[in-house]
Amino acid sequence: MALTKEILMEMYLRMNHARHFEEKVAYFFSRGMVHGTTHLSVGQEASGVASAMALDDGDLASLTHRGHSQAIGFGLDINRMMAELLGKETGYCKGKGGSMHIADIENGNLGANGIVGGGYCISTGAALTQQYNKTGKLVLCFSGDGSTNEGTFHEAVNLASIWKLPVIFFIENNLYGMSTHIEKSMNIKDIADRAKSYGIPGIIVDGNDAIEVYETVAKAAEGVRAGKGPVLIESKTYRWQGHSKSDAQAYRTKDEVEEWKEKDPIARLRKFMIDQGMATAEEMDEVEKQAKENMEKAVEFARESPEPPVESVTEDVYA
Amino acid sequence: MKEMTYKDAINLAMSEEMRKDKNVIFMGEDIGVYGGAFGVSVGMFEEFGEERVKDTPISEAVIVGAAAGAAATGLRPICEMMFMDFITIAMDNLVNQAAKMRYMFGGKAKVPMTLRLPSGSGTGAAAQHTQSLEAWLCHVPGLKVVTASSPAEAKGLLKAAIRDDNPVCFVEHKLLYKMKGEVPVDDEYVLPLGQSYVRKEGTDVTIVTYGTILHRVLEVVEEVEKEGISVEVVDPRTLYPMETQTIVDSVKKTGRAIVVHEAAKTGGLGGEIAAMISESEAFDYLDAPVLRVCGLDTPIPYNRNLEAAVVPSVEAIKEAIYKVMNRK
Numbered sequence A: 001m002a003l004t005k006e007i008l009m010e011m012y013l014r015m016n017h018a019r020h021f022e023e024k025v026a027y028f029f030s031r032g033m034v035h036g037t038t039h040l041s042v043g044q045e046a047s048g049v050a051s052a053m054a055l056d057d058g059d060l061a062s063l064t065h066r067g068h069s070q071a072i073g074f075g076l077d078i079n080r081m082m083a084e085l086l087g088k089e090t091g092y093c094k095g096k097g098g099s100m101h102i103a104d105i106e107n108g109n110l111g112a113n114g115i116v117g118g119g120y121c122i123s124t125g126a127a128l129t130q131q132y133n134k135t136g137k138l139v140l141c142f143s144g145d146g147s148t149n150e151g152t153f154h155e156a157v158n159l160a161s162i163w164k165l166p167v168i169f170f171i172e173n174n175l176y177g178m179s180t181h182i183e184k185s186m187n188i189k190d191i192a193d194r195a196k197s198y199g200i201p202g203i204i205v206d207g208n209d210a211i212e213v214y215e216t217v218a219k220a221a222e223g224v225r226a227g228k229g230p231v232l233i234e235s236k237t238y239r240w241q242g243h244s245k246s247d248a249q250a251y252r253t254k255d256e257v258e259e260w261k262e263k264d265p266i267a268r269l270r271k272f273m274i275d276q277g278m279a280t281a282e283e284m285d286e287v288e289k290q291a292k293e294n295m296e297k298a299v300e301f302a303r304e305s306p307e308p309p310v311e312s313v314t315e316d317v318y319a
Numbered sequence B: 001m002k003e004m005t006y007k008d009a010i011n012l013a014m015s016e017e018m019r020k021d022k023n024v025i026f027m028g029e030d031i032g033v034y035g036g037a038f039g040v041s042v043g044m045f046e047e048f049g050e051e052r053v054k055d056t057p058i059s060e061a062v063i064v065g066a067a068a069g070a071a072a073t074g075l076r077p078i079c080e081m082m083f084m085d086f087i088t089i090a091m092d093n094l095v096n097q098a099a100k101m102r103y104m105f106g107g108k109a110k111v112p113m114t115l116r117l118p119s120g121s122g123t124g125a126a127a128q129h130t131q132s133l134e135a136w137l138c139h140v141p142g143l144k145v146v147t148a149s150s151p152a153e154a155k156g157l158l159k160a161a162i163r164d165d166n167p168v169c170f171v172e173h174k175l176l177y178k179m180k181g182e183v184p185v186d187d188e189y190v191l192p193l194g195q196s197y198v199r200k201e202g203t204d205v206t207i208v209t210y211g212t213i214l215h216r217v218l219e220v221v222e223e224v225e226k227e228g229i230s231v232e233v234v235d236p237r238t239l240y241p242m243e244t245q246t247i248v249d250s251v252k253k254t255g256r257a258i259v260v261h262e263a264a265k266t267g268g269l270g271g272e273i274a275a276m277i278s279e280s281e282a283f284d285y286l287d288a289p290v291l292r293v294c295g296l297d298t299p300i301p302y303n304r305n306l307e308a309a310v311v312p313s314v315e316a317i318k319e320a321i322y323k324v325m326n327r328k
Helices: A005-030 A045-053 A068-074 A078-085 A119-132 A151-162 A191-198 A210-225 A254-261 A265-275 A281-304 A310-314 B006-020 B044-048 B060-072 B084-098 B134-138 B151-163 B213-226 B245-254 B269-279 B281-285 B304-310 B314-325
Strands: A060-062 A139-144 A167-173 A202-206 A231-236 B002-005 B024-028 B053-055 B076-080 B114-119 B144-147 B168-173 B180-183 B197-200 B205-209 B231-235 B238-240 B257-264 B291-295
Touching: A005 A045, A005 A068, A005 A078, A005 A210, A005 A265, A005 A281, A045 A068, A045 A139, A045 A167, A045 A210, A045 A231, A045 A265, A060 A119, A068 A078, A078 A281, A119 A139, A119 A151, A119 A167, A119 B060, A119 B084, A151 A167, A151 A191, A151 B060, A151 B084, A167 A210, A191 A202, A191 A231, A202 A210, A210 A231, A210 A265, A265 A281, B002 B006, B006 B024, B006 B044, B006 B076, B006 B151, B006 B180, B024 B060, B044 B053, B060 B076, B060 B084, B084 B114, B114 B151, B134 B144, B134 B168, B134 B238, B134 B269, B144 B151, B151 B168, B151 B180, B197 B213, B197 B245, B205 B213, B205 B245, B205 B314, B213 B231, B213 B257, B213 B314, B231 B245, B245 B257, B245 B269, B245 B281, B257 B269, B257 B314, B269 B281, B269 B291, B291 B314
Parallel strands: A060 A139, A139 A167, A167 A231, A202 A231, B024 B053, B024 B076, B076 B114, B114 B168, B144 B168, B205 B231, B205 B257, B257 B291
Antiparallel strands: B002 B180, B144 B238, B197 B231
16 A cells, blocks of 8 residues: 555545635535535645545445545545535536535445444444455545444444454544534543543654555554454644634634744645655646646536436435 | 234344345344343344344433444445333434435435434333434435334335335334234245325225334224224335325215324324325315324333323223314
């Protein structure tokens, strides 16, 4: 699982896609073209993208309500993602899911989830299928810090542990559950400590360091695939934007946000590549340009895609 | 055909489907060596082993949620809630996840899971082990809700539930577990879901009912028929999505309808069925308003006399029949 230049360039492209995707979503939201609510993952691109890229072909993942970076990391098509956010027929869910329900189950993406902690049990069950069918595949279960206070976290991690299921619980700790700082919602500093209660490894990574995230997940995956049972990884990161589009962010200071912007995971990966002599500044510029162009194409695809026919409203309730 | 109990018919349905399809697995609390709280799965652990008959921790949410995740990825899990009351703990995974997954993901997911739910009062177990919560489940598009009132139906309908590609809630009234009846031993004895059945033909009144209370209705019907009142009894079996034409046709024939169920009256299926009849072409044939005879709007009490008073009595059912008959 060596981190080749090819993988890193693709990672950099996807992280840029993730950043631009959120910028477009914010723009569309302000124009009323994306509605309901949406949760942007700006600042969490290394966490979402590098972890998903550390998976093997055929591995599975479940995503959170803040799942755009995770989905792009998993390899979902940005055209179909953008179309879904605009509610179009060409979207991953034919316009019925929106931001919080993007999924591609046939290809192992078990979906984003609008319920905090909603992916824990689903992922555990999907991991049971992998174990039962001896596929050698694993499930990456994304979740957030706040969700580890939900009952399902404890039920799912415990069950996965006693049954030694192939699942990585990947907790993106961005310090806030909506407006509530983690210090006010749990009496421990590190969520990784919770793994001890279930007899599984709890690992902390710098969620803004794409290299560290990738290598940690890839290494954990080896043991999980070998049947040693689940692993919990706590990815320490930060969201630059509010919880959702209606958040005035009165609960944190501008200084705090600025401090984290200094730890921009995208700028950091760029610097790493250049410093290591793995790529030139020009090559990185080219990837950035490509990402922008790809996103414009995604927007065009989404805008030009047809609305779902109204008759489809009653379709697909039952198989 | 072989005479067996309702619970043995359920055991047979699960076992036959597990022999036939290796993707069918069974999960729940104490279903393994113990054989389940009501002894429904006795012998299955010995036959299928711990890989397929999986004892879980006391964790209802993950039993249901893991079943949904396993179903979405290719298995066909059956899970047992020890008591129907305990689905309260698993509701997110049932309602927000399993039921919606297909629709909200644009028709890509299939969630072929079966949730077995021992329900109902009459065991003296008080408020948290005796509810009939089928109306809650019938309010959730994406779920199917099925109930069987005889051993043969239990086998045939459960096999259909296991083979169905949707999440199916299979409601088993606990008082029926020991009921005996002739059950086809044929592997392919499957009763289709989504079909209502005329359990007994009649000409004066239609009674729509299901589960254990259906047997009480049949007792009453036998009595009133001696008095010259002919009653048709319709059992929907699939409570949601319910096939309604059979009910409508029956009411058109008899001109009178009563819905009887054990579950609490307010917000229950009785109101739904009565409204459906009123909205249908059967309305013009009605000689009397549709009546409901249902459980009281209380939790189930512990005291035996009080518990018996909560659910529709023989007298209450009989009274309703006289009432609709006298309206003409």
